Amino acid sequence: MMNSSFRTIVFDGEKLQLIDQTKLPAELCYLVVNDEQDAFQAIRSMKVRGAPAIGMTAAYGLYLGLRKHAHKDHEVFYKELYVQSVYLKSARPTAVNLAWAVDRMVAVAQRHPNDLVATTLERLKSEAESIQDEDERACRAMGVHLLEFIKEDMGILTHCNTGALATSQYGTALAGFYVAHEEGITIHVYADETRPVLQGARLTAWELQRAGIDVTLICDNMAATVMAQGKIQAVMVGADRIAANGDTANKIGTHQVAILAKHFHIPFYVVAPWSTIDPKTQSGLDIPIEERSAQEVIEWGGIQTAPKDIHVYNPAFDVTPHELITAIVTEKGTYHPPFKFL
Known part of the structure; x- marks a missing residue:
């Protein structure tokens, strides 16, 4: 354990x-x-x-x-x-x-x-x-299934926090990192900071460093650069809702990471428990997207970082289309396209 x-x-x-x-x-x-x-x-x-x-x-x-x-x-x-x-x-x-x-x-x-x-x-x-x-x-179980895609000394990009802080223990996407660490497999994790609430910087970096896993924090707009430099061999992210066709809602910014991964021919894995799959939701178009307060964008730690009267759009999630996803990993196993969760 x-x-x-x-x-x-x-x-x-x-x-x-x-x-x-x-x-x-x-x-x-x-x-x-x-x-x-x-x-x-x-x-x-x-x-x-x-x-x-x-x-x-x-x-x-x-x-x-x-x-x-x-x-x-x-x-x-x-x-x-x-x-x-x-x-x-x-x-x-x-x-x-x-x-x-x-x-x-x-x-x-x-x-x-x-x-x-x-x-x-x-x-x-x-x-x-x-x-x-x-x-x-x-x-x-998700961590064990992810070992199929984790190799010695590989670089893995993750977005938001999908670890022990997001679950009861181990996590979803981060579970693979923990299990690999237990097995003595060396990996290099790159964590997007995940604006605007910085779950990657505040949470993912904190828990992985605490566990002794090699982790490097990057700003969200650095993902393309580290991919182009050949530092990333896989992307592993979590999910908040997976539609019947495999479209996946996750923290805002995930969609753009998936597009970059496709461009650089890097596999993009979604990792989530079976309970995250919603067969009643036919596609990503049917997933309700939470919008949060402007304050999260124009302030940080009580310090103003933008004009107070500026117009702000702050969706908490975006939807990654299924065609950008290499595989979806659950505790029941790994699922490849075409996804049909009915």
């Missing part, structure tokens, strides 16, 4: 603790989630981020929020279940894992509609814990 000095998500049966990722890399500290409102705020403010991690946070948040209503009668409790589930799913719209985890929790309650409220709560607690356990196993 991965030897990590931190855990992103820690549940002790009574409360949920999350690394406050807005504090990294300067400070490693945890925030406490006591109910669905705390979970919503942590997800919305990106104190916790990464598609699998926000799904787990929502699942635990739903259980903790409903625990406050343990004394209510059956009808009131179930009404609260549906209200809280809708509320949590609205925190961020693009990552399908959020809705997947919440819907899975609701389905558990619906399968046993005549149970006592206390029994339903225990089932929900167990289901949230199962989601986390399954994520740990899935991440490790």
